[in-house]
Amino acid sequence: MKTTAQLEAFHARPAAAVAEQLGVDPLRGLGAEEAGARLERFGPNTVTAPAGPGLVLRVLRQFHDPLIYVLLLAGVVTGLFGGYVDAGVIGGVVLLNALVGFVQESRAQRALDALSRMVPSDATVLRDGVTRRMPAADLVPGDVVELAAGDRVPADVRLTEVRLAEVDESALTGESVPVRKSADAVTGEAVVADRVGCAYSGTLVTRGWARAVVTATGGATELGDIQHLVATAEVVATPLTRKLARFSRQLSVVIVAVSVAAFALGVFRGTPVPEMFTAVVALAVGAIPEGLPAAVAIVLAIGVVRMSRRGAIVRNLPAVETLGGTTVICTDKTGTLTQNRMNVTTLAAGDLLVPPAEAGARLRECLVAGVLCNDAQLGEGDPTEIALLESALAAGLDPEAIRAAAPRTETVPFESETRMMTTVHGEVGYLKGAVEEVVARCADEVVAGVVRPLDAAALDRVHQELTARGLRVLAFARFTPGSAPTLLGLQAMHDPPRPEAVTAVAACRSAGIDVKMITGDHAGTARAIAAEVGLVEEAASARVLTGAELTELPEEAFDETVAGTQVFARVSPGQKLELVRALQRRGHVVAMTGDGVNDAPALRRADIGVAMGRNGTDAARQAADMILTDDDFASIESAVREGRSVFDNLRKFIAWTLPANIGEGMVVLVAILLGATLPIVPVQILWINMTTAVFLGLTMAFEPTEAGIMGRPPRPPKRPLFTAALLRRVVLVSLLLVVAAFAAYQAELAAGVSLAEARTSAINVFVGVQAAYLLSCRSLDRPVLLAWPGRSRMFALGLVLTAGLQLLLTYVPIMNTWFHTAPVGAGSWLWVLGAAVVAFAVVEADKLIWHRVAARRQVSPGREGGERRAR
Numbered sequence: 001m002k003t004t005a006q007l008e009a010f011h012a013r014p015a016a017a018v019a020e021q022l023g024v025d026p027l028r029g030l031g032a033e034e035a036g037a038r039l040e041r042f043g044p045n046t047v048t049a050p051a052g053p054g055l056v057l058r059v060l061r062q063f064h065d066p067l068i069y070v071l072l073l074a075g076v077v078t079g080l081f082g083g084y085v086d087a088g089v090i091g092g093v094v095l096l097n098a099l100v101g102f103v104q105e106s107r108a109q110r111a112l113d114a115l116s117r118m119v120p121s122d123a124t125v126l127r128d129g130v131t132r133r134m135p136a137a138d139l140v141p142g143d144v145v146e147l148a149a150g151d152r153v154p155a156d157v158r159l160t161e162v163r164l165a166e167v168d169e170s171a172l173t174g175e176s177v178p179v180r181k182s183a184d185a186v187t188g189e190a191v192v193a194d195r196v197g198c199a200y201s202g203t204l205v206t207r208g209w210a211r212a213v214v215t216a217t218g219g220a221t222e223l224g225d226i227q228h229l230v231a232t233a234e235v236v237a238t239p240l241t242r243k244l245a246r247f248s249r250q251l252s253v254v255i256v257a258v259s260v261a262a263f264a265l266g267v268f269r270g271t272p273v274p275e276m277f278t279a280v281v282a283l284a285v286g287a288i289p290e291g292l293p294a295a296v297a298i299v300l301a302i303g304v305v306r307m308s309r310r311g312a313i314v315r316n317l318p319a320v321e322t323l324g325g326t327t328v329i330c331t332d333k334t335g336t337l338t339q340n341r342m343n344v345t346t347l348a349a350g351d352l353l354v355p356p357a358e359a360g361a362r363l364r365e366c367l368v369a370g371v372l373c374n375d376a377q378l379g380e381g382d383p384t385e386i387a388l389l390e391s392a393l394a395a396g397l398d399p400e401a402i403r404a405a406a407p408r409t410e411t412v413p414f415e416s417e418t419r420m421m422t423t424v425h426g427e428v429g430y431l432k433g434a435v436e437e438v439v440a441r442c443a444d445e446v447v448a449g450v451v452r453p454l455d456a457a458a459l460d461r462v463h464q465e466l467t468a469r470g471l472r473v474l475a476f477a478r479f480t481p482g483s484a485p486t487l488l489g490l491q492a493m494h495d496p497p498r499p500e501a502v503t504a505v506a507a508c509r510s511a512g513i514d515v516k517m518i519t520g521d522h523a524g525t526a527r528a529i530a531a532e533v534g535l536v537e538e539a540a541s542a543r544v545l546t547g548a549e550l551t552e553l554p555e556e557a558f559d560e561t562v563a564g565t566q567v568f569a570r571v572s573p574g575q576k577l578e579l580v581r582a583l584q585r586r587g588h589v590v591a592m593t594g595d596g597v598n599d600a601p602a603l604r605r606a607d608i609g610v611a612m613g614r615n616g617t618d619a620a621r622q623a624a625d626m627i628l629t630d631d632d633f634a635s636i637e638s639a640v641r642e643g644r645s646v647f648d649n650l651r652k653f654i655a656w657t658l659p660a661n662i663g664e665g666m667v668v669l670v671a672i673l674l675g676a677t678l679p680i681v682p683v684q685i686l687w688i689n690m691t692t693a694v695f696l697g698l699t700m701a702f703e704p705t706e707a708g709i710m711g712r713p714p715r716p717p718k719r720p721l722f723t724a725a726l727l728r729r730v731v732l733v734s735l736l737l738v739v740a741a742f743a744a745y746q747a748e749l750a751a752g753v754s755l756a757e758a759r760t761s762a763i764n765v766f767v768g769v770q771a772a773y774l775l776s777c778r779s780l781d782r783p784v785l786l787a788w789p790g791r792s793r794m795f796a797l798g799l800v801l802t803a804g805l806q807l808l809l810t811y812v813p814i815m816n817t818w819f820h821t822a823p824v825g826a827g828s829w830l831w832v833l834g835a836a837v838v839a840f841a842v843v844e845a846d847k848l849i850w851h852r853v854a855a856r857r858q859v860s861p862g863r864e865g866g867e868r869r870a871r
Helices: 004-011 015-021 032-042 055-061 066-080 084-116 222-232 239-268 273-287 291-308 318-324 360-372 383-394 399-405 435-439 456-468 499-510 523-533 547-552 555-563 573-585 597-605 618-623 633-674 682-695 697-702 724-750 755-776 793-811 813-819 826-859 864-870
Strands: 122-127 130-135 144-148 156-168 204-216 312-314 328-331 343-349 352-354 410-415 420-425 428-434 444-447 450-453 472-479 486-494 514-518 544-546 567-569 590-594 608-612 626-628
Touching (some): 004 156, 015 156, 291 318, 312 633, 435 472, 499 523, 573 597, 590 597, 608 618, 697 755
Parallel strands (some): 444 486
Antiparallel strands (some): 343 352, 343 486, 410 420
């Protein structure tokens, strides 16, 4: 890692002093012997990923989880009772979970590998006075390299000689346009994006030529610093995985405790040990939700498919649910909120400010100057110069015809020292460049076709007004040989926001999601875009924190200040990571977008890392949980909507499946307490669990999105998966299942039927009540008939298939043999129908009562705010 003193020595000192410090003559380069010695000292110029745990350890680590232990126990118990197919299914679930975890853990290593691929394989190096191509890995500090348009910078360098060089540093800094370079020194406090005299490993030379001295290689480069941040940025478990892990631990403890207590009680009362062992195993098998992990994975996978149709590719299944609980979205500016293309919005001359389409004859020559003093073609070239051509088109001019009528005879390319470009076309020439540079050379100006003395004060006011909007302003002038230039006007441009991003930001804010912009661009530009997309009310009063200001913040005020600020500009990769950590320390679920190498550490640390698929780097995509195929912020809003829908469906499935497992366990426990014969045996419990979980429960994965889902506030991150309302519902339905199954079992025995027939009736009642409760679960909080979510073919198909399976279980002889069932008469089916209707009516009445209670609390003046937060 580089020290601050070293950084200042390179970018804040003159180029000649840097070369002297590194012991090299910029005109000859290092000698071969000295270069070899330095290679031994500093090592190869490669960004290498630190070695991770071995393959075997990474595989075994996937099984170290309480939920996996519960599943393995279920599989063993199932196998012991002859359910080899079911045991195989459970084993497959265990392996699937292990595979998903293994793939997820491999993401970090792929991100580091992508970073190392950004270092070019070859470089042009000056050694012993001879220029040669050689492997970039052999570069050492002090080497003199030459950079041309199209080259990727092979190491961190201090520029010593520059000819019109521009470098695209967007992957490293987030700067939206190529940076013009010079050999000038800057202040020691300058951030990476402002160090015009340096270039950095992995960035791309887009124009010109430069000679430079290598100042850092390999892990000591800025790219190496980011690699270190990625390697050390811990991956945060998603809310869903945290809650499921907590639930699995609690469930394991409860099952073991209840099973041991029941076993001890039965043995104490004189029940034979083998019989008690069978009963306790039935209790454990009934209470273990074997289908829960598989169902969660399937619900999430279906959410992934839905998101892909909206332009969002999810690489990590739990990320689907996490999106639904997102409380803060930290988004980049360029290409995400904006269109990633420059666009001229305003032309100005004197007090006249008009859009290009209204320029007319008054500013025609300013537009012509923008076409002639320009090296780009439509759709190809520098984004700023392309914008000038499109401005002329918008005004009704033909750039090709203008160029054909006034061929160029001489060119003075853009120079960083003058910040201007000059072209000559026969007897007339044009200037284009920074406002202060062009205006300083002009004595007159053209306003509405009339030449008049230049009003510098008025021009300065217009210039300040345009820059305050975050616009990039260029001045244009005309001259004839031997005369002073005449100012033709100004053209102001910016990267416009995406129209759909404005709507998406508003939707996120109405959903209670805080949206923050974190960019490497200038503060003025960030402020203006923030106002245009609706992140702040007014650009003039909006607070923007720069990277330099973040550095000065006291530690005790850092988190609070970050939470209260919407726009951050000129931030470094390390600061992006710190912003994410600060928000997480305040309890937020953070989604972070990014496209550059500089975003990779923060993407990995965030609860949800969102990379750009179209213009993003490999390093960003490999570190992210989700990739936007269209680089559009609106896709994030759609993904959040889908994430909330997925979580709703997960809640519905959990609310439906837990009463079945608890009810099965309670049926066995009640039989043990009463000393009665088991109404349901282990193999029958497994039948209920596996068939209903697949054919009934999984229909919840296909439920449509409920109306008004984006009108709710985000779920509090600390809210448990099993709320008081959900637990109350689970207990109610569990009791209904126990009472219905026991009543049917005892009634059938009292009627004189066989034990197998009584057990078959109990199984069918259990499944019938579950089917009725599934209908009720289509709306958890309101009576389903009042909040009907719409038709669901999967729901109807699930009911039909389950009914068919129960008929097979009841009347097919081989099924009777395998599962200890027997055919039953019509009276038994009346029990099933009656129990299902009563259970549905009780649950719906419970929902109606609690819905009305909640409505009264909501309108209560003293409790309104608290109830809103509780929801």
